[in-house]
Amino acid sequence: MSYAVRPIGMKFTTKEGMAWRDAQTKTIITNEEFMDIARMRESVLSHPIARSILERPGDNEVAVFKRDEETGLMLKARADRVTMDDQQRTVIPDLKTTQHGNGGLEAFSKEIYNWGYALQAAFYQDAFGAS
Numbered sequence: 001m002s003y004a005v006r007p008i009g010m011k012f013t014t015k016e017g018m019a020w021r022d023a024q025t026k027t028i029i030t031n032e033e034f035m036d037i038a039r040m041r042e043s044v045l046s047h048p049i050a051r052s053i054l055e056r057p058g059d060n061e062v063a064v065f066k067r068d069e070e071t072g073l074m075l076k077a078r079a080d081r082v083t084m085d086d087q088q089r090t091v092i093p094d095l096k097t098t099q100h101g102n103g104g105l106e107a108f109s110k111e112i113y114n115w116g117y118a119l120q121a122a123f124y125q126d127a128f129g130a131s
Contacts, residue, residue, distance in 0.1 A: 003027050005034045044095065053093050058083030064127050077127035090130035
């Protein structure tokens with residue numbers, strides 16, 4: 001997904017600001033949000049394993065639909081990215097932020113539990129046929 005960065009100081013209450021806003025076809029973010037995204041990207045790509053996974057050929061924001069065999073309900077999953085490893089196995093990196101500390105193991109383990117990320121991972125594995 002790409003974004004339009006609102007120029008610093010632009011107000012959407014002015015004629016110029018409203019015209020700029022109305023001309024945008026992308027989601028508008030502030031310069032502060034853009035800088036946060038740039039710092040997050042730099043942080044993730046500074047990790048050699050994360051970088052090697054994210055730089056592999058693949059697709060971003062992939063949606064898959066699957067009918068649940070037990071209930072007959074249609075299920076939908078949307079992954080941040082889907083790629084393959086060297087053995088041609090599906091890899092679904094799922095980027096997360098943490099609210100506590102610096103993302104250390106103990107803090108992030110609590111976030112995994114509190115937000116149900118393990119259940120989400122299992123759902124993605126099933127939906128995308130990954131193991």
